[in-house]
Amino acid sequence: MKRKPVITLLSDFGLKDPYVAEMKAVILSICPEASIVDISHEVNKYDKRIGAYMLARAAPLFPKGTIHVAVVDPEVGTKRKPIIITTKHHLYVGPDNGLLILSAEKEGIGKVYEITNKNYMLRNISRTFHGRDIFSPAAAYLALGISASDFGPEISEIIKPSFSQPKVRGQEVLGEVLHVDKFGNIVTNISSEHLKRIGVKEEETLTIMLKNSKIAMKWCSSYSEVPIGTPLLIEGSGGFLEVAVNQGDASKLLGAKSGDKIVLRVQE
Amino acid sequence: MKRKPVITLLSDFGLKDPYVAEMKAVILSICPEASIVDISHEVNKYDKRIGAYMLARAAPLFPKGTIHVAVVDPEVGTKRKPIIITTKHHLYVGPDNGLLILSAEKEGIGKVYEITNKNYMLRNISRTFHGRDIFSPAAAYLALGISASDFGPEISEIIKPSFSQPKVRGQEVLGEVLHVDKFGNIVTNISSEHLKRIGVKEEETLTIMLKNSKIAMKWCSSYSEVPIGTPLLIEGSGGFLEVAVNQGDASKLLGAKSGDKIVLRVQE
Amino acid sequence: MKRKPVITLLSDFGLKDPYVAEMKAVILSICPEASIVDISHEVNKYDKRIGAYMLARAAPLFPKGTIHVAVVDPEVGTKRKPIIITTKHHLYVGPDNGLLILSAEKEGIGKVYEITNKNYMLRNISRTFHGRDIFSPAAAYLALGISASDFGPEISEIIKPSFSQPKVRGQEVLGEVLHVDKFGNIVTNISSEHLKRIGVKEEETLTIMLKNSKIAMKWCSSYSEVPIGTPLLIEGSGGFLEVAVNQGDASKLLGAKSGDKIVLRVQE
Numbered sequence: 051m052k053r054k055p056v057i058t059l060l061s062d063f064g065l066k067d068p069y070v071a072e073m074k075a076v077i078l079s080i081c082p083e084a085s086i087v088d089i090s091h092e093v094n095k096y097d098k099r100i101g102a103y104m105l106a107r108a109a110p111l112f113p114k115g116t117i118h119v120a121v122v123d124p125e126v127g128t129k130r131k132p133i134i135i136t137t138k139h140h141l142y143v144g145p146d147n148g149l150l151i152l153s154a155e156k157e158g159i160g161k162v163y164e165i166t167n168k169n170y171m172l173r174n175i176s177r178t179f180h181g182r183d184i185f186s187p188a189a190a191y192l193a194l195g196i197s198a199s200d201f202g203p204e205i206s207e208i209i210k211p212s213f214s215q216p217k218v219r220g221q222e223v224l225g226e227v228l229h230v231d232k233f234g235n236i237v238t239n240i241s242s243e244h245l246k247r248i249g250v251k252e253e254e255t256l257t258i259m260l261k262n263s264k265i266a267m268k269w270c271s272s273y274s275e276v277p278i279g280t281p282l283l284i285e286g287s288g289g290f291l292e293v294a295v296n297q298g299d300a301s302k303l304l305g306a307k308s309g310d311k312i313v314l315r316v317q318e
Numbered sequence: 319m320k321r322k323p324v325i326t327l328l329s330d331f332g333l334k335d336p337y338v339a340e341m342k343a344v345i346l347s348i349c350p351e352a353s354i355v356d357i358s359h360e361v362n363k364y365d366k367r368i369g370a371y372m373l374a375r376a377a378p379l380f381p382k383g384t385i386h387v388a389v390v391d392p393e394v395g396t397k398r399k400p401i402i403i404t405t406k407h408h409l410y411v412g413p414d415n416g417l418l419i420l421s422a423e424k425e426g427i428g429k430v431y432e433i434t435n436k437n438y439m440l441r442n443i444s445r446t447f448h449g450r451d452i453f454s455p456a457a458a459y460l461a462l463g464i465s466a467s468d469f470g471p472e473i474s475e476i477i478k479p480s481f482s483q484p485k486v487r488g489q490e491v492l493g494e495v496l497h498v499d500k501f502g503n504i505v506t507n508i509s510s511e512h513l514k515r516i517g518v519k520e521e522e523t524l525t526i527m528l529k530n531s532k533i534a535m536k537w538c539s540s541y542s543e544v545p546i547g548t549p550l551l552i553e554g555s556g557g558f559l560e561v562a563v564n565q566g567d568a569s570k571l572l573g574a575k576s577g578d579k580i581v582l583r584v585q586e
Numbered sequence: 587m588k589r590k591p592v593i594t595l596l597s598d599f600g601l602k603d604p605y606v607a608e609m610k611a612v613i614l615s616i617c618p619e620a621s622i623v624d625i626s627h628e629v630n631k632y633d634k635r636i637g638a639y640m641l642a643r644a645a646p647l648f649p650k651g652t653i654h655v656a657v658v659d660p661e662v663g664t665k666r667k668p669i670i671i672t673t674k675h676h677l678y679v680g681p682d683n684g685l686l687i688l689s690a691e692k693e694g695i696g697k698v699y700e701i702t703n704k705n706y707m708l709r710n711i712s713r714t715f716h717g718r719d720i721f722s723p724a725a726a727y728l729a730l731g732i733s734a735s736d737f738g739p740e741i742s743e744i745i746k747p748s749f750s751q752p753k754v755r756g757q758e759v760l761g762e763v764l765h766v767d768k769f770g771n772i773v774t775n776i777s778s779e780h781l782k783r784i785g786v787k788e789e790e791t792l793t794i795m796l797k798n799s800k801i802a803m804k805w806c807s808s809y810s811e812v813p814i815g816t817p818l819l820i821e822g823s824g825g826f827l828e829v830a831v832n833q834g835d836a837s838k839l840l841g842a843k844s845g846d847k848i849v850l851r852v853q854e
Contacts, residue, residue: 068376085614090603092601104603339625346621346648
């Protein structure tokens with residue numbers, strides 16, 4: 051028996067306006083069998099970095115074959131390309147602006163196609179709402195079984211913003227703050243894998259440079275491994291390394307916010 | 319194969335309280351196969367005009383046969399009638415207070431029935447929550463295939479509030495502001511069709527009277543057809559004419575808000 | 587034909603973060619046929635009492651066999667037990683902290699099982715997100731038909747917080763305020779059943795003690811049975827007794843808030 055296709059939606063549209071419902075209407079009109087799940091529509095307006103982070107947390111958990119539509123799209127109506135990214139497990143649909151990359155790279159990017167085939171768009175394309183007019187129909191046709199390669203030409207270059215690419219350089223990893231959560235935890239774009247590549251192991255102490263601070267921190271597997279009020283490094287439930295404070299607020303202590311540069315370095 | 323029935327919900331109940339979930343529980347208890355989609359539950363409390371606008375944007379995009387339930391119902395518990403409206407494509411369920419009309423008229427109203435048959439209501443009807451006790455069961459029974467005419471007598475008169483009826487008078491169209499969106503665009507209840515009836519064509523300039531202003535504006539197909547900061551008239555993605563300002567905020571410039579009268583007139 | 591299983595979700599996670607979507611991803615990965623309905627995710631942070639109230643309003647309305655997952659879980663990561671409660675109609679999954687009880691007791695508690703079987707959890711259990719790692723998989727496996735008794739040992743003691751247990755003592759019922767709604771109605775944890783046990787009948791007057799006030803009130807079936815501005819007792823649409831004021835705000839008049847003690851007594 052064929053599984054019912056799952057389509058997820060992420061955007062900065064909010065839930066007050068009927069925009070998300072319009073996307074669902076378009077999807078169900080093309081593929082009535084689709085099961086649609088919202089990831090979040092409360093991404094801060096135009097904040098691709100946080101959108102990318104939320105997508106990268108939730109998307110990989112969905113069943114094999116899930117189609118993820120993400121629309122944080124400040125350049126809608128310009129020449130930025132609408133794309134489909136294939137990975138081993140999933141399909142990603144959205145603007146070529148870095149929003150999809152963090153999640154797709156976690157799974158391993160297969161091929162990337164530009165969406166140009168007008169047979170798979172709404173008849174009238176508005177200048178401002180490609181989520182409804184291009185991305186939703188694309189997802190629905192993918193759910194019907196149309197191959198990603200039928201939507202347009204394969205492309206080799208896609209936008210890779212800084213938040214998708216921590217750099218390993220000698221004994222340090224250079225990254226960025228993706229998000230500060232409601233507990234003040236500082237979520238970075240760096241994974242355990244990066245630390246292992248510079249030879250740091252869990253339970254070891256390393257040097258963190260963030261804003262004007264340079265602090266030694268233990269790479270812990272639980273908050274309580276350090277005294278109350280002490281900063282630590284820990285892998286968050288989304289798979290990214292986070293700077294936290296045991297029973298405290300790391301963001302207040304260190305003054306960090308989304309977009310800040312961060313360096314993790316072998317202890318001196 | 320029979321399509322899975324789609325039921326949409328729109329209300330001013332918000333998403334904090336469990337009221338929307340109670341409606342869904344009732345629907346799924348009667349018609350487990352229904353696929354339920356939220357249009358919006360963040361309509362401003364009791365604001366039928368904005369609810370009607372949101373419904374009219376999103377509802378017509380849904381698949382043929384979709385049942386739309388809308389509940390912005392300040393007169394619940396009084397003698398206002400619960401009704402079903404049929405159109406060529408859809409069924410509308412809600413209070414007879416104008417909420418359903420803008421959308422139903424866009425599709426062409428077929429017949430209207432008052433819901434009086436207690437077989438298709440919950441056993442105990444609360445005085446304050448007809449969304450759960452009358453409208454949700456009605457939608458679920460319609461989804462099961464019960465004919466609209468089985469719910470009660472056909473009625474010929476329904477409430478038509480001013481926001482559902484722009485008037486064409488000589489060389490002018492008299493309408494109303496439905497909504498001011500977050501970009502300050504002033505969404506009217508007037509469609510391109512009305513302008514054509516007074517002989518105005520796209521790309522032409524016309525006179526707009528709104529609040530105490532009387533301004534000449536071009537009927538554009540994109541914002542950039544006028545200089546930055548200049549007001550224009552444009553068909554919005556919801557199918558209604560909007561007063562906008564290229565890269566500016568029309569609502570601030572003109573001081574307009576939901577409910578204001580507006581006149582579009584052949585240029586003098 | 588087997589009905590599609592329904593799983594409901596209630597939490598204090600909010601809808602901005604992707605946490606709820608992660609729970610849905612886990613559920614759909616295990617049981618693709620599940621139909622998932624949100625009850626509310628806007629429960630005040632850590633407020634088990636209001637979460638319990640919302641669950642008790644909405645959950646019993648769902649179809650027989652529905653699995654309810656509720657996560658308001660300030661003690662996550664401590665020794666509080668993850669449990670499954672069976673009732674005649676439904677299954678409840680969540681922490682053993684009283685959150686599930688108000689609703690389960692309304693239906694009649696059958697058996698209670700502690701969830702200990704690691705075959706029905708995610709492979710890696712985070713310390714902070716049992717909603718995703720333990721409760722969601724449990725619900726999904728229940729939806730697949732796994733028996734509640736396969737998840738772990740039956741237990742006989744569960745946490746019964748004060749808000750789940752109004753006490754009948756002689757001629758009075760001692761209860762608690764569950765919630766103050768947006769109209770200022772004071773929702774108690776007391777039902778009509780309790781009043782009948784002390785011999786009070788609808789339409790009779792009784793004495794209410796709340797904060798420092800002691801007031802005689804009529805047990806009404808509609809607000810308009812008392813003059814405007816007068817307090818009354820009425821059964822709310824959620825099945826609990828509420829103190830209200832005809833066209834007024836009971837919470838302001840009496841200064842009551844969630845958690846306050848309340849006594850209903852045969853009139854002196």
